[in-house]
Amino acid sequence: MDEKRDLKFDKLAEDYDEGFEGKLSEKFYTLVTENVELSDGMDVLEMGCGTGTILYRLSQRCRINGYGIDTEEKMLEQARKKCPDMQILLAPCDDVPYEDGKFDVIAACMAYHHFPDRKAFARECARLLKPGGRLYIADPRLPLPIRKAVNAALEIHRINGKVSTADELCENFIGCGFIKLYEKHDSYAQLVCLERERQGGI
């Protein structure tokens, strides 16, 4: 069977923030920015950073060292405009060009359900986070019939992605060096916070 495709965000990039996607994302942005534990000097990575809104908003809270990766160059162009002092790179979420244990915080906002290999993403997060570092994943929270329909449509159209429940999401990280700290939600948005184990490996 032929390989699955990624949804393309390049065409949306210029209007992303002001358009439907940006407005829909507001609940996810709020969940992340209100819950991430931050202090000055932390190294913070956003996986699938898109136009950089999360990195920008976190940088308004604390003096962070911000890093973003994404697979769509046009989304990254917008992120670089918004966050000119940050390192914003073209890279996939399962092969990120930074050293082991570099980051205090990793966030993935509205991106996890697009990632083609979520187990490889979990391993990469475990590699990149310091022991005790936190991973925050904000993703859609859909009732069962809608979730099933969305996932079936993605499968039929051979598009990478899957919308998960919070339990399914956490299960992917247990056994990869993470413990679950908590989950929260606000209607169709959910946030899961996991901690990189302080001892033990991947």
Ligand SMILES: C[S@@+](CC[C@H](N)C(=O)[O-])C[C@H]1O[C@@H](n2cnc3c(N)ncnc32)[C@H](O)[C@@H]1O
């Ligand atoms: C819905 S957008 C969210 C962007 C941003 N996080 C936000 O909340 O505004 C999803 C982003 O994930 C990126 N993405 C999809 N697959 C990816 C992958 N394998 N590695 C890195 N980024 C990926 C897309 O290019 C897109 O910019």
